[in-house]
Amino acid sequence: MRDRIIGAGFAALGATGLHRLAAPRLRGLGALLMLHHVRPRVARDFAPNAMLEITPDFLDAALTRLRALGYRILSLDDALAEVRAGGAAGAPPFAVLTFDDGYRDNLVHALPVLEKHRAPFTIYVTTGYAERTARLWWVELEEAIRRASRVEVRVGDDTLSLPAATAAEKRAAFKAVYWPLRAGGEDRLLAAVGELAAGQGVDRRALVEELCMDWREIEDLARHPLATVGAHTLTHPRLAKLDAAEMRTELGAARSILEDRLGRSVVHLAYPVGDPASAGRREFDAAATFGYASAVTTRPGLVHAEHAAHLTALPRVSVNGLWQDLRHLEVLLSGAAFALWNRGRKLNVA
Template sequence: MAEVAALVDSKKFLISSGFSLFRLTGLHRLAIPVTRGLGVILMFHRVRPAEKRDFAPNRLLEITPEFFDAVLTRLTALGFAIVGLDEALARLQRGWPEGTQTRAPFAVLTFDDGTRDTKDFALPILEAHRAPFTTYVTTGFADRSARLWWVELEEAIRRLEKIDVEIDDEIIVLPARTATEKAAAFDALYRRLIAGPEERLLAVIGRLAATAGVVSAALVDDLCLDWAGIESLGRHPLCTVGVHTLTHARLAKYGEAVVRHELAESRRVIEAHIGKPARHLAYPVGDPSSAGRREFKIAEELGFASAVTTRPGMIFPQHRAHPTALPRLSINGNWQSLDMVEILLSGAPFALWNFGRKVV
């Protein structure tokens, strides 16, 4: 566990140091012809007004409506064409027209989980910019049968003054009286649980939530659109509805039969509700421990036109051969700075982080 913590802290340090270097030198602008590629797929989760909360470990998944609007404005100012996923895939297949001198990159806007915020706060801004977007729907959130376990964990720790849980026959006791102690407890439990089987993660958080009086279905009902909301959003001319599995399962943690069922059945359910094909997929969590080559192959075999990860990176011609393993650039609460967004959109930080590899 200490090794994992050190790795995460080192990554944060490297990212912060990289931002400082690019901001001071402007080297990212010089790197654009090599590092920006054909375009980018942006990842958002929650867009909602800021709330003052001392303990908010999931705040990294949130940005304010004002910042979201500013990001779209900056995209246009930087010469990005905001397009839908289908158009982006067409551009990926075409590449740059021969003899083109000015290469206008594309940007795709994607939202995970099917939250109410997407409709309540993001949609009016998207309409103002006439910006197409994709929302990836977890069917279990729409019908209230799946769990927002990361929100459960936050809410349980918020209510408790001491954490007392058993993980693999080990009793873990952590103080949780102050915001600092709560943040440390969340970090310790999250890192311990995310590294193991999903069944264990769900069981431990479920017991902790029950102790704190947290009702899982009530959290989902408060945060996520129901089927009526999904269907309404799906009728919007700017919206493409994609697939985000039945239960928000970290697919690599399960056997192949479960993976195929999570993908195929969730697509069937979504298509029945929206009355049109759901051609695009987002892997839940989407890091290497949650989706890998097996999942990419299964998504391809099931006929998905695209599938996105949370691996950071830009879209390059090399991705034509890997449409079910596409990277995304996360716009999140940790980096609500337009200068940082502009640096990220250059692709330079990812070229360094991925050691020059375009497909990761």
């Protein structure tokens, strides 16, 4: 239902063209685009994490459309310099490409497209994935339910017993488990998913080895002239769910490890999950204390001059795998959808 409502909104704005009229007033200085996987499409009846992946062809088309719309594709450092200056006088809007987690397909499939367009980008690395010690719990959950004919899992004080024989049942089971676990604490989430995955024979280390870059690959990518490497914590937790000491360790140690491995300063951060329940004022202040020049959330929105005072609470535009349509991207870049989403506020930093 939610997807249908969003789709209807995109269609309505696209059909009327109102977003184009609103763009000069609403689009601000530019956009930080958020991406995860870039890989060829594989048809699957059960793909609950499909929103996290786009195809190389769509990335190619999106970069072409950005330039056709007059966007300048800037490095994160160059974009931040413009934000601090209040914008470049008379300059068209900017777009910054950011990739979360450190997936190998960013190197294999995204990089050739980025090189073709000479497009700088930032990749936020979770050090625990490079070291094979952190968990892709949402992938574990998907793989466990894919293998199961019935899902038995404890969520809080309740034990769920859900059918999972068909693709439709698996989709329903994933939602029934995922969202209640997301609402709870980090330890309970990891324990519940871990128990379910172990019961289905899912090798969680093997998932990380298959999907994520190792240190050699990260170090090679960091030397690329288009690349900027940022931090994405040690273990990819929802930081707001941790106590203060754990949260600070995740922010500080990740930066130190990356700087030691790469031999250069790491001054940009992405909060894992990044919604208001996962990163808020405490995390924004801590990022600044640790000397991060910027930190990005997953809160939806565009970048305005007012964000100069809130560089550790920056919004992004999700390039969502469920909406691989250039018309949808154009609507988002106009700012019209975010003006409605954020009730007219330019900032969402509380």
